[in-house]
Amino acid sequence: MVDNNSTEIKKEKHLTKNDYINHFNPTVYLNQFFVVQNTNLPTTVNDFFISVVIKVLHEHKNKLQGKQRVLEFGCGPVLEGALLLAQYFNEIWLCDYAPLNLQLIQEWKDNKLSAFDWKPYFNFILDKIPQDNRKNLVEYEAKLRQALINGKLFRCDVNSDNSLFVDCDEPEDKFDMIYTKLCLEAACSTYDVLQRTINRFTDLLKPGGMLLICSCRNSTVYDVDNYSFRVLPINEEIIRTAFVKTGKLTEPICMSDDNGMHPSDRGDGVMINYAFKT
Numbered sequence: 001m002v003d004n005n006s007t008e009i010k011k012e013k014h015l016t017k018n019d020y021i022n023h024f025n026p027t028v029y030l031n032q033f034f035v036v037q038n039t040n041l042p043t044t045v046n047d048f049f050i051s052v053v054i055k056v057l058h059e060h061k062n063k064l065q066g067k068q069r070v071l072e073f074g075c076g077p078v079l080e081g082a083l084l085l086a087q088y089f090n091e092i093w094l095c096d097y098a099p100l101n102l103q104l105i106q107e108w109k110d111n112k113l114s115a116f117d118w119k120p121y122f123n124f125i126l127d128k129i130p131q132d133n134r135k136n137l138v139e140y141e142a143k144l145r146q147a148l149i150n151g152k153l154f155r156c157d158v159n160s161d162n163s164l165f166v167d168c169d170e171p172e173d174k175f176d177m178i179y180t181k182l183c184l185e186a187a188c189s190t191y192d193v194l195q196r197t198i199n200r201f202t203d204l205l206k207p208g209g210m211l212l213i214c215s216c217r218n219s220t221v222y223d224v225d226n227y228s229f230r231v232l233p234i235n236e237e238i239i240r241t242a243f244v245k246t247g248k249l250t251e252p253i254c255m256s257d258d259n260g261m262h263p264s265d266r267g268d269g270v271m272i273n274y275a276f277k278t
Contacts, residue, residue: 019227020229023229024225024229025224026077026098026100026101026104027077027104027116028225030078030104032224033046034080034116034118034121036120036123036124037120045216045257047128049080049214049272050080050084050125050128051128053081053179053212053272054084057084057085058133060210063208063210063276064176065088066088067088067089067176067177068089068090068176069089069090069093070091070092070093070175070176070177070179071092071095071177071178071179071204072092072093072094072095072180072181073095073156073164073180073183074095074096074182074183074184074186075095075101075105076098077096077104077105078181079118079122079144080181082094082144082147082148083118083122083141085177086140086143086144086146086148087143089147089176091147091150091151092144094148094152094153094154095154095155095156095164095165095168096155096156097155097166097187099155104116109149109153158188158193158197159187159189164197174204174206174209175204175205175209176205176210177205177209177210180214181213182214182216184197184198184232184234185216185233185234186231189232190232191232191238194238194242198211198242198245198246199246202246207277207278209276210274210275210276210277211275211276211277212273212274213272213274214270214272215239215271215272216267216270217235217269217270218233218234218235218267218268219231219233219266219267220266220267222266236254236271239252240252240254249275249276250275250276250277250278251275252275253273254271254272255272256269256271257271
């Protein structure tokens with residue numbers, strides 16, 4: 001029997017960063033949003049992010065193709081972005097605040113039987129790639145696994161006063177691209193921390209490197225497994241201002257979808273903002 005009152009209590013308590021390690025269940029999250037079946041297709045927000053990222057990467061392939069290193073910041077337990085990034089970069093650094101998220105990534109990287117089955121979702125992604133640019137899934141997975149082997153998997157924390165990287169040194173050789181999806185609004189406790197994080201991203205980029213941020217717009221809370229996690233509301237103007245304030249990024253390009261909304265979020269749309277380091 002389900003205790004509805006208990007469920008309501010869980011949802012009313014908006015959890016913060018300090019609760020994240022204990023209450024965010026990555027397996028539930030993956031099963032809720034990344035399982036592809038005939039009766040359970042990915043949401044329109046997944047569709048938007050995948051389609052736009054494919055377009056942006058292809059549009060700027062001459063700047064990105066064959067470059068050495070990309071950072072996906074706040075990857076969670078998800079390999080959606082990494083699959084696409086691995087087709088352009090030789091080395092992927094993945095980081096997240098929660099150790100269990102990284103453990104699930106490591107299981108896939110090591111090809112363990114316990115790993116989440118990404119093949120159906122990867123095929124969903126490949127269906128979005130134009131036929132003339134598409135390879136088969138075996139090639140995509142091989143490039144992804146090799147890029148992960150070449151890179152690093154480590155913890156990060158935007159709210160740390162010292163560094164974004166918790167258990168890994170920042171590389172002397174900077175990144176050619178930094179990619180983050182649905183992370184900053186969930187991780188940054190204040191707008192000052194958001195600005196500091198984008199400043200830090202900029203410092204980690206090589207000249208000409210790309211910063212690309214995927215976000216839910218004006219969200220305040222997102223729900224996973226009957227828990228509600230507090231979110232910092234952000235929109236196009238907040239991100240644009242943060243980019244401009246770095247003094248080191250080009251004017252950002254923004255694409256948004258007013259109809260797209262992550263089913264776990266309470267916002268009014270989704271957006272992608274990107275710019276290059278000058």
